[in-house]
Amino acid sequence: MKQGEVLVDVRNLKKYFNMSMGFVKRQRPVLKAVDDVSFSIARGETLGLVGESGCGKTTLGRTLLRLYEPTAGKVFYRGQNIFAYNRGEMQRIRRKMQIIFQDPYASLNPRMTVSDIIGEPLDIHGLVRGDDRKERIHELLRLVGLNPEHAARFPHEFSGGQRQRIGIARALAVEPEFIICDEPISALDVSIQAQIVNMLEELQDNLGLTYLFIAHDLAMVKHISDRVAVMYMGKIVELSESRELYRHPLHPYSQALLSAVPVPDPQVAKGRQRIILEGDAPSPIDPPGGCRFRARCPRAKAVCQEQEPTLRNMGGGHQVACHLV
Amino acid sequence: MAALLEVKDLKVSFFIHAGEVQAVRGVSFTLDKGESLAIVGESGCGKSVTAQTIMRLIPTPPGRIMDGSVNFAGQDLVNQPEKGMQRVRGKDISMIFQDPMTSLNPTMTVGNQIAEVVRLHQKVDAAQARERALEMLRLVGLPNPERCYSQYPHEFSGGMRQRAIIAMALSCEPKLLIADEPTTALDVTIQAQILELMKSMQSRLDTAIILITHDLGIVAGLCHRVLVMYAGRVVESGKVEDIYYRPQHPYTWGLLKSVPRLDAESKRRLVPILGQPPDLIKPPAGCAFAPRCNHAMRVCLEHEPPAFPVEDGHQASCWLLHPHTAGVGAAAGLEVIS
Numbered sequence: 001m002k003q004g005e006v007l008v009d010v011r012n013l014k015k016y017f018n019m020s021m022g023f024v025k026r027q028r029p030v031l032k033a034v035d036d037v038s039f040s041i042a043r044g045e046t047l048g049l050v051g052e053s054g055c056g057k058t059t060l061g062r063t064l065l066r067l068y069e070p071t072a073g074k075v076f077y078r079g080q081n082i083f084a085y086n087r088g089e090m091q092r093i094r095r096k097m098q099i100i101f102q103d104p105y106a107s108l109n110p111r112m113t114v115s116d117i118i119g120e121p122l123d124i125h126g127l128v129r130g131d132d133r134k135e136r137i138h139e140l141l142r143l144v145g146l147n148p149e150h151a152a153r154f155p156h157e158f159s160g161g162q163r164q165r166i167g168i169a170r171a172l173a174v175e176p177e178f179i180i181c182d183e184p185i186s187a188l189d190v191s192i193q194a195q196i197v198n199m200l201e202e203l204q205d206n207l208g209l210t211y212l213f214i215a216h217d218l219a220m221v222k223h224i225s226d227r228v229a230v231m232y233m234g235k236i237v238e239l240s241e242s243r244e245l246y247r248h249p250l251h252p253y254s255q256a257l258l259s260a261v262p263v264p265d266p267q268v269a270k271g272r273q274r275i276i277l278e279g280d281a282p283s284p285i286d287p288p289g290g291c292r293f294r295a296r297c298p299r300a301k302a303v304c305q306e307q308e309p310t311l312r313n314m315g316g317g318h319q320v321a322c323h324l325v
Numbered sequence: 326m327a328a329l330l331e332v333k334d335l336k337v338s339f340f341i342h343a344g345e346v347q348a349v350r351g352v353s354f355t356l357d358k359g360e361s362l363a364i365v366g367e368s369g370c371g372k373s374v375t376a377q378t379i380m381r382l383i384p385t386p387p388g389r390i391m392d393g394s395v396n397f398a399g400q401d402l403v404n405q406p407e408k409g410m411q412r413v414r415g416k417d418i419s420m421i422f423q424d425p426m427t428s429l430n431p432t433m434t435v436g437n438q439i440a441e442v443v444r445l446h447q448k449v450d451a452a453q454a455r456e457r458a459l460e461m462l463r464l465v466g467l468p469n470p471e472r473c474y475s476q477y478p479h480e481f482s483g484g485m486r487q488r489a490i491i492a493m494a495l496s497c498e499p500k501l502l503i504a505d506e507p508t509t510a511l512d513v514t515i516q517a518q519i520l521e522l523m524k525s526m527q528s529r530l531d532t533a534i535i536l537i538t539h540d541l542g543i544v545a546g547l548c549h550r551v552l553v554m555y556a557g558r559v560v561e562s563g564k565v566e567d568i569y570y571r572p573q574h575p576y577t578w579g580l581l582k583s584v585p586r587l588d589a590e591s592k593r594r595l596v597p598i599l600g601q602p603p604d605l606i607k608p609p610a611g612c613a614f615a616p617r618c619n620h621a622m623r624v625c626l627e628h629e630p631p632a633f634p635v636e637d638g639h640q641a642s643c644w645l646l647h648p649h650t651a652g653v654g655a656a657a658g659l660e661v662i663s
Binding site: 269278 | 367368385405468484485496512513514515516517518520521539540541542543544545546556565566567570580584585586587588589590592594595596597599601623
């Protein structure tokens with residue numbers, strides 16, 4: 001972890017969804033999307049969050065911003081518990097915490113011009129008016145590599161990569177400190193992905209931003225992150241400095257996940273031993289007791305069924321939740 | 326031995342309100358029995374249209390095959406009447422699509438959908454078709470095939486649906502399987518399962534595979550040969566080792582340099598390909614990649630480069646390979662490989 005101030009500190013965060021199944025209202029199954037998750041992010045750091053679809057990584061990101069109301073837990077932003085904030089306080093703190101969404105087609109209002117889209121957060125927070133507002137919008141467009149002359153255009157006139165730049169400009173408009181990047185590149189072509197990732201890195205260097213980078217592309221997460229957290233069924237199963245995690249993954253799930261990533265090198269690909277996991281991730285609705293990974297784990301033992309493993313420190317900030325390590 | 330599939334100078338256009346979109350602009354390649362070929366490129370480069378044209382699945386209108394030939398095991402598929410194509414599809418050539426959610430019929434049980442394909446193409450009765458479908462479900466590793474047979478697609482997860490589709494595609498033991506981004510919608514752990522399955526099915530049935538993808542990673546582990554497409558043309562083709570270790574075209578260099586590697590020890594900045602692909606309503610006069618190319622020369626903007634042979638089976642369409650510019654190209658290529 002980078003030296004310095006802890007910007008975001010998440011303690012025992014839970015987010016459960018009540019499911020109503022058909023007519024039977026008496027039994028309400030509970031979907032535990034995020035179940036007792038704790039971690040912290042230092043100022044200027046990028047924390048990567050990886051896991052399969054449905055593991056709760058997006059829910060975690062949204063709950064951090066209180067886009068979903070948390071079931072339990074605390075999130076401290078610069079030492080203040082934002083879950084105790086009222087509406088007005090929450091709105092003020094959102095200026096500091098922004099989010100970039102996955103789908104650049106769905107996250108921009110098709111009836112608004114680019115200038116309206118980027119200007120909206122400026123108006124909501126009452127930051128600039130009149131000519132200054134226009135100037136600020138142009139400045140933001142230049143910052144993300146778009147032509148300010150395009151401010152009057154509509155989202156449909158832009159390509160996917162350009163739309164994602166508009167979404168980033170909107171997030172940057174209020175001068176945030178912390179940005180949650182929720183799969184910002186997975187809808188883009190490979191050559192465009194590199195453009196966006198490089199831009200996010202440059203913006204971080206120039207503006208001192210802190211990122212929570214959510215993605216399922218493990219190679220890209222390794223590239224951009226200082227530390228990486230691996231999530232499985234609502235839990236963080238391993239958290240470590242990024243190169244350490246990729247060199248010495250300790251949790252059997254992290255090992256399988258990493259070995260499943262294809263490597264663009266024919267000789268390496270041929271010689272590599274893959275750990276193929278059996279089956280799919282089980283349903284997070286009323287998950288089984290004990291370790292949640294045990295049904296797919298090649299090394300599961302009796303203890304895994306009886307006790308739920310907790311995150312333990314293995315030295316050097318490398319944390320893992322597994323009985324067998 | 327004659328090739329199983331021979332595509333020659335294929336040109337496909339779509340006529341839309343704004344004009345003629347030249348989606349495929351002269352694609353040629355061959356495929357042998359049991360071989361696997363990857364077609365890589367970004368969205369809009371014409372890789373899916375090429376595959377759909379082989380199967381004659383492009384919607385007409387607005388699509389039209391403008392020129393070229395597709396020869397499959399001695400049959401000309403471009404001029405084949407629709408009736409004849411129906412005999413080829415599913416029997417000799419099968420296709421797997423990207424989205425396993427939408428390529429199954431939601432109102433039919435999975436087993437009946439597979440049995441339907443078998444009955445359509447083989448002279449078997451209902452009981453035999455059912456047996457064959459069960460055997461395929463077992464072969465693709467679905468747990469409890471009896472139960473899967475009578476389940477509906479919505480009861481399956483994404484990975485299970487893609488397995489069922491592979492079972493259906495291979496039920497008549499086709500000579501060619503076209504897989505159009507078969508794992509893009511799946512998680513990496515499920516992707517690894519599906520790729521392993523395709524590999525084992527290929528060695529068991531000796532099926533030729535065309536894998537269409539934008540992911541250079543999955544190509545390296547599965548395919549023998551690679552076609553790199555850009556703006557409706559093949560810009561480079563060769564054996565998988567040629568493309569990864571001795572790439573010649575600047576677009577291939579760009580593709581390889583713009584993705585981070587999981588096994589990279591030190592962190593390096595990604596090298597993106599700047600700009601956007603060209604508009605295929607008005608394709609550029611010269612090399613289509615020239616506006617985004619760091620090595621573009623004046624000739625690139627004016628004249629389309631021909632395919633220059635590099636070594637046996639490896640060729641690239643780039644003026645850097647012309648004898649007059651060979652020094653420039655070699656120097657630029659060295660920088661990429663290091």
